[in-house]
Amino acid sequence: MNSELCPIYSAQLSSYYLCYCPQVYRGVYSGTAVAAKVTFDQILGDDRQEFDREFRVLASLHHPNIVTFFGMVRDRERGALYNVQELCTGGDLGQFLARHPPPYPPGSAAAQRAAAAQQAAWSTHNDTKTRPSDTNDSHDQEVYTPETLAGLAEGLLAGVKYMHENGFAHRDLKPENGVV
Helix, strand or coil, rough: CCCCCCEEEEECCHHHHHCCCCCCEEEEEEEEEEEEEEEEEEHHHHHHHHHHHHHHHHCCCCCCCCCCCCEEEEEECCCCCEEEEECCCCEHHHHHHHHHCCCCCCCCCCHHHHHHHHHHHHHHHCCCCCCCCCCCCHHCCCCCCCHHHHHHCCCCHHHHHHHHCCCCCCCCCCCCCEEE
């Protein structure tokens, strides 16, 4: 499987941390562009049951505001599991919000904080060792109105509501875990 995948993102961290910040590859599954996150068996250790449970939950969730999970693929030769899911190239919600701060009065404290956050997002975004290199920069030329941002929030909340209606809680809801 690895020979058919192109790297998108590879953590330059300790092997322990790779469990939480995996290597990510781009591939094709049944004619659909996908992301494949790899996690190594040796890293899972005692967390294997929790890992399996999480993917059973992902397989049961089908909603337009939740990333589509296609399944798991085992690479016994490498001792790896690939989480195959919908490919989202717009970056995470935290990056998006930092690149598109709401308009504030020039010189206000809020405008200064927004400018600092935007600068931090760009410097992090352009560091290929810590951020995906495959974000869709066409989003950067668009102007987002409060109504557009409200639509993003509504989509996020619709996905969370669907999870709750099906008896699941996200437990780590933050902008970096949302994709655009």
